[in-house]
Amino acid sequence: MIKERILVIGASGQIGVELTLALRKIYGNANVIASDLREENDLLKGTGPYVSMDVMNKEMLHVQVIRQGITQIYLLAAILSATGEKNPHLAWSLNMQSLLNVLDIAKEENLHKVYWPSSIAVFGPTSPKQNCPQQTIIEPTTVYGISKYAGEFWCNYYHHRYGIDVRSLRYPGLISYKSAPGAGTTDYAVEIFHEALEEKKYKCFLREDTYLPMMYMPDAIRATIELMEADASKISVRTSYNISAMSFSPKEIAAAIQKHIPAFAVSYKPDYRQPIADSWPQSIDDTVARKDWGWKEEFALERMVKDMLENLGNQLAIDNGQ
Ligand code: NAD
Ligand code: AKB
8 A cells, every 4th residue: 555645734724623633543643744834733733743834935845745755735725705805816826826836746746646625615696596516607706716716727727737636625614613714704603603602692794594505524524535535536526526514594503503502692793794605605516526426414404513512612611621
């Protein structure tokens, strides 16, 4: 068996922390090198190697890939939808240049595989709202969505032109309790748990009837690893796969939390993130991922809410010294 050496870029982020820990379980702690611009996340400390690195510095990245004997890269560094609208040029620059740096180095160093996530943000107001299919009208209106759509086609190009085995998922909004989200439009679905447990009240920045596609982090990590471990012959999509797990509105997730915390009260004050949410589909058709490599979610709304409240509750109790 070929020994894999994996570099995770953006390892201190919402997905990076959990993905790095999951990859370390599979490939061995020493073989998964975590890297980020910011400091090492506490949950990663002591679990394996960490390198402080700016993915925009291509030379430094290249040196690390050679020095560490890297065979696979997971590129998670990005600016998400909400921050992207505040600084469109920065979002475009980071989201595009980081991917081109990684794809070029993958070509030069014959890396075995590259993972780069896209998002449901590729879809825009002209895409179907319900069960949005893999291939459809795609006219994103956020800079984040534009960068993801362009990135998908760079992945496709490097695969077909240079044979790079680059794979990608269009994640929905991700819900997790281990590491904080990085300023996206779907972040309300994480914040709401913190506020329910700590304050028993929450002011939501989206309207109560805003349906969005969402996924619990354990499903997202499993989907990523299953995609990356699938036989290459099963991967028919080299742009990015639709994947889905659940769709709900703020009102519905609030009601699901109220079943556990009856005193929890939610008010609504939509802000600049509402038009971003309104431009995205409400639900996703992921038939192609299910057929190609057997994707199936494990968590729907009720099970996710129960698991989040239990685990986040335990974590907050530890943080508060109880
Ligand atoms: P995040 O913001 O939590 O993490 C990104 C990490 O990248 C941060 O730790 C940040 O410090 C790091 N980073 C930023 N600039 C860097 C640079 N120049 N060099 C090195 N590291 C840098 O984001 P996330 O939620 O973990 O998202 C990871 C990927 O998944 C992104 O591509 C994002 O678009 C995609 N995605 C996330 C979601 C979600 O709901 N979390 C949904 C769809 C797609
Ligand atoms: C965001 O809201 O920006 C992300 C995403 C859906 O890509 N969570």
